Amino acid sequence: MIGPHHVCVLYVATAGLQGSLMGSDEQEVVLLIYVIVDVVQNKIVGVQQYPIRPQTADINENILSEQLTSESVLTDELIKSSGRQLEDALNEFDAYCNSLHIDPHSAGFRLLTDGQLPLRQCLYPEACRKEIDLPRYYSTFHDLRKEVARFTRKTEEVPQSVADMLEFRTRRTLQFCEYLRLTYKPDLQIKPEVENEFYKREAKDMVNIVQRLISEGYRFEALETINLTLEPGICSKDDEIDSNCVVRARGLPWQSSDQDIAKFFSGLNVAKGGVALCLSAQGRRNGEALIKFESQEHRDMALKRHKHHIGPRYIEVYRASGEDFLSVAGGKSSEAQAFLSRGAAVIVRMRGLPYDCTAKQVLDFFASGENSCTVLDGTEGVLFVRKPDGRATGDAFVLFASESDAPKALSKHRECIGSRYIELFRSTTAEVQQVLNRSLEARTYEPEPLPPLLPHMPLLPQHYITSGTKKECIRLRGLPYEAQVEHILEFLGEYAKNIIFQGVHMVYNAQGQPSGEAFIQMDSEQSACITAQQKHHRYMTFGKKQRYIEVFQCSGEDMNLVLTGGIPAPVSPAKATPALLSPGMLPSIAPLPPTNIPPPPPPNTSVNQISPNITNWDNQALFAQQQAQIIAQQNLIARQNQAQAQNEMLLMNQIAQHNLAVLNQNVGPVSPNSPNSVLKNTPMMPHLIAQPPFVMLPPRMAPTLGLPRPQLAYPQHLLPGGAHGVFPVMPHVAVKRSYGDAFNEQAAPAKRAFHAQGALPVYQHFYPNM
Structure with a gap:
């Protein structure tokens, strides 16, 4: 050389x-x-x-x-x-x-x-x-x-x-x-x-x-x-990776691609296909990546870039193992390896595709518009991600031949195929392997069983569960699922000083996961009111999330209503005693004097014992929360049974007063010594006599049923064919009487004399006694 x-x-x-x-x-x-x-x-x-x-x-x-x-x-x-x-x-x-x-x-x-x-x-x-x-x-x-x-x-x-x-x-x-x-x-x-x-x-x-x-x-x-570009490569599960050449980067922007990560480590030689983006359980990037370098020397220099920046974000760099890299980037799908071995320079991930989308539609999508680009190898350059049963997931990977096609392809982000807009991201070979590995994993889609309820345990201190109608609590809704008590205190700021000791209660769903809600007990109604007014629809910043929070003032009963699954509190009978009928139908009757009526049997307020199966929760706060909810639910059920029994007793007294009032109004002033009197010695409260159940029916239907009626004293001449001492069933209908019959019992001097002025042929037919 x-x-x-x-x-x-x-x-x-x-x-x-x-x-x-x-x-x-x-x-x-x-x-x-x-x-x-x-x-x-x-x-x-x-x-x-x-x-x-x-x-x-x-x-x-x-x-x-x-x-x-x-x-x-x-x-x-x-x-x-x-x-x-x-x-x-x-x-x-x-x-x-x-x-x-x-x-x-x-x-x-x-x-x-x-x-x-x-x-x-x-x-x-x-x-x-x-x-x-x-x-x-x-x-x-x-x-x-x-x-x-x-x-x-x-x-x-x-x-x-x-x-x-x-x-x-x-x-x-x-x-x-x-x-x-x-x-x-x-x-x-x-x-x-x-x-x-x-x-x-x-x-x-x-x-x-x-x-x-x-x-x-x-x-x-x-x-x-010095490598100026990141070359794609395929990693298999059977490969051996030197742990002295791998690092883990944490805190990356979620939209970062492998090229962005390679730029962060600019000057260092990253191995072929050496950037593996980590995905969450939902298949989305979680801000972490594993990077494999060509030698330990370059790995050591990469560790010195700990807390260097990508824009305003600092990136943490730690050591990692070869097993960590293989678990993310290693592939076992022959279809993926055949797809990635085509020598493409750019891989683009498509998300949000219609389930019936075809490869031809994908080719037309990138070929249309001003920034048209050609997919490598036509339909062979499109790989759809499917579930184990063959159903589409709405994701696909597309290959492009040159680096110049990348900006053209990504410029079509959020353009539509049919009625759906498509999300585009630059991807990596490791991400293709990772997504396909997860899609091919055999999963059981049966719903997870709900955790068993906690057993009955001694009462907790009052600060766990409160009650009452005083609005000393606030309810927070829309919290991030990762939010903890310290984040809520930071969100409330200066108003957090008005929270009572251990007054923050996180609400969890049936699976033990956070529901995004919380209840907070304040030291007074005024504190709760001011906090709700000042913090309603204010934003909480949690990591990369910024959520506006709804804050409402509520009472302890409202708090229990949500914590116990929506069981309403019983209404006090003293506060609400609705009338059975319209006020015009029942006259106002003074309360009856006390009688020797036996009290109704005591209501059954026992609560079925809850199964002793218990889940070993690591979160003690969740354990105390569910325990308090169960205790509050048992108390509510007992109060409801007691209130129901009291309401039934009030209903029986109301019916008795009504029947007695009807009896007293219908019975005329008949002398007991009168021979025409048919009044018998009846008990003072006839409703205590054994009778069929009380049924409220329209008046026109009652006669056809032949139900027994109270023994009423009608005049004997108004009951044609009735034997002495026999009381036929009488419907609730008016009895038409003549003008003369209506005033038989009044004294003659009490009547005003009528002096006819002349013949009254018209009225004579109707009034023969005149």
């Missing part, structure tokens, strides 16, 4: 930490030093130094760290006055190379850096954040530390700094001379630079090392490459 004809020593410094931690604090680059060396002549042909002004620099604050100012001649005033933008410095160096008639893009031009960090951890990540396209020749370079170790043929021991390389070269030279029994010549030793020719003396030391290697006839052939 022919070596380069020009090597360029590149020295990079950031405003923060230096040495082995450079780039881990996400500080910007403040210095670039280029020294071009002609390999053939072994002499310096060009030098350029560029102070860089950070974008976030403040003229009133210090820019450089104390470590950098103590090790260099750089100052804050120099950066603020002579500093330039990073992109401008890169363009100026390109122009400088052209002025020297040196093509930096040719294969004979190579960069030399002090280790991996200057390019992989500093320059490339910052260029990616600032959306700067680095020239192509920055993606290939030589690591001077590895070159020195390779020159001594001891690659297992690599120097860790420029000072180590100077000592490393001297020590190895001494050992080499002792091995050959040669005299050690001190002029072979490379002394550290003491002159301030550069902003940083280490840059001159690097140049001296390079020239010494060239003078020894060494060729720079150990080329390092």
Whole structure:
């Protein structure tokens, strides 16, 4: 292999930490030093130094760290006055190379850096954040530390700094001379630079090392490459993954694709198909990903990007195992592997498809409109996701041949197929495998049995369940399912100080899952009212969610009504005693005097014992909540039975009063000694005599049933054919009497005399007694 004809020593410094931690604090680059060396002549042909002004620099604050100012001649005033933008410095160096008639893009031009960090951890990540396209020749370079170790043929021991390389070269030279029994010549030793020719003396030391290697006839052939694109790859469940090459990234935006994650780790070489997006149980991205790198060296540099940012979000990076990666990215579907082996550069996931959608409709969807694009291999480039029984899920994956098709395809996000709008996301091979693995898993779709109720236990303190009509509680509705008590207290803010001790009650459904509601007991009605007014329809921010919360003022009875599953509280009989009939039908009757009526039998207030089966809940708050609900439900049932018995007793008394009133009104003032009297000695309260059940029927239907009636004293001459002492059944109908019969019992002097003025033939027919 022919070596380069020009090597360029590149020295990079950031405003923060230096040495082995450079780039881990996400500080910007403040210095670039280029020294071009002609390999053939072994002499310096060009030098350029560029102070860089950070974008976030403040003229009133210090820019450089104390470590950098103590090790260099750089100052804050120099950066603020002579500093330039990073992109401008890169363009100026390109122009400088052209002025020297040196093509930096040719294969004979190579960069030399002090280790991996200057390019992989500093320059490339910052260029990616600032959306700067680095020239192509920055993606290939030589690591001077590895070159020195390779020159001594001891690659297992690599120097860790420029000072180590100077000592490393001297020590190895001494050992080499002792091995050959040669005299050690001190002029072979490379002394550290003491002159301030550069902003940083280490840059001159690097140049001296390079020239010494060239003078020894060494060729720079150990080329390092930075992958600029993420290549797709297929992972099988049977593959072996080195756990020293895998990390887990957490806190990613849910819309992040594999390309976004690869940009976050820009400068590091991610393995083919090495980004696996983790999905939730519902098949949606949960903000986590597993990344596999080409080597442990790159994995270690990735761990140093812990809490670096994607936009405003910081990303957590942790170690992971190969088993973790295989559980997400490993596939076992031959259909998926055949689909992914077509060599597509872009995979797009479609969600929300009609269940009867065909591959032809998908092709027409992407071919229509201004940003039309062609699906790779036609209908073979469309893979529908189906359930184990073959039914469609509404998801599909589509392949595209080139990277330029990706923005065109994603521009059709939320366009329609038929009447349904389609969601589009850029996907990965690992996501295809993961989705298909889940869709092919055999599942039983039987509903899960409800957990058994808790057994009857002793009463809890009053602060668990309250009662009463005072509106001292508030009800929160629309809470995120992940919300806990501390989130509710944070949402209420200053009003949380009015909550009584252990006064926050989370409401759970029958499966033991949060229902999105909560009850809170306040110290007074005024506190509950003010809290409900000030916090109603206010937003609660929980992670990535922002939900508006409904807040209502309620009472303890309302609280029990919801907690016990909607069983209404019994109404007190003293408060509500509705009339049986219209008030016009029943006269107002004074209460009857107390009688010797035996009281009704006591109501059965016993409650069936609940099954002793108990679920071992880990959440003690849920255990106490359900226990309190059961106790409240038992108390309500007992109160309902008692109230029902009281209502029945009141109903019997009402019926008795009504029958007695009818009896007293219908019975005329008949003397007991009168021979025509048919009044018998009846009990005072005839309703206590054994009778069939009381039935309320319309008046016209009662005569046909022959029901026994109370013994009423009608005049004997109005009952034709009736024997003495026999009381036939009489319907509730009016008895028409003549005018004369209506006044038989009144004294004659009490009548006003009528003096006829003349013949009244018309009325004579109707009134024969006149």
